[in-house]
Amino acid sequence: MSASHLGTFPVKTVLSDSITEPGVRTSTAKIVVKEGEGTALLPLPGSVYEFNSSLWVTQAELSKPSIGLEEISISAAGPAGSSFTTVEIQPGGPLIWGLSQDNADGQNWSSASFPARFGANMGTTIQVRFISVAGNERTIADQYQNKLIPSSVNNVALPSPWKSPGTYNGSEIIFGGQPIPAQILYYFGFLCRDIQMQRQGRALVVTLFFRESGKIMQLNYSNQTSVVYSTIFES
Secondary structure: OOOOOOOOOOEEEEEEEEEEOEEEEEEEEEEEOOOHHHHOOOOOOOOEOOOOOOOEEEEEEEEEEEOOOOEEEEEEEEOOOOOOEEEEEEEEEEEEOEEEEOHHOOOOOOOOOOOOOEEEEEEEEOOOOEEEOOOHHHHHHHHHHHEEEEEEEOOEEEEOOOOOEEEEEEHHEOOOOOOOOOEEEEEEEEEEEEEEEEEEEOOOEEEEEEEEEEEEEEEEEOOOOOOOEEEEEEE
């Protein structure tokens, strides 16, 4: 309890202050006032937290703990100064070539001879989570949505794809353990296919999902005047 409010009204007390992963600071406070004075002091959600201007109020509630008194309970949240970025490699994404650390069937493929093996759920998803500030949603979407995976986010290194985006011929494409000719692979690399953003007070929790993307076309018909391909795999 602040000495400046001791024995006077309102009586203001910070009850808790904590930091949760991946870097959200939360705080709770209590304000005790005379009965009938609480409504005027009740802060609105989204307003600046009185006890820490880097946080925004997430919830405020007025109650009457005893005759003659009212109590305001306040919760607030915002980005912590010690926020950090986390990177996870999760199974279940599309597979074309995978990451540079992948090892196909236990074989030590060279970078030049490593074949593309495609499957809808045989690969990996790179999940990146970090803290930003509420209001930056559009900027983050423009920076990452459908963009190629960067080498790092907030100075934290990300896994490296095995191959660079480009166009590859059928001899580099494996299906059922065998190369299949007469195919073309348009490889787009690991792209940010999904973004989740959740506000917690002034903090914005951002999660990026990078998945391998490409299109494999198979030759259906060819003569002197026309060539027809059909899509047999796309991610």
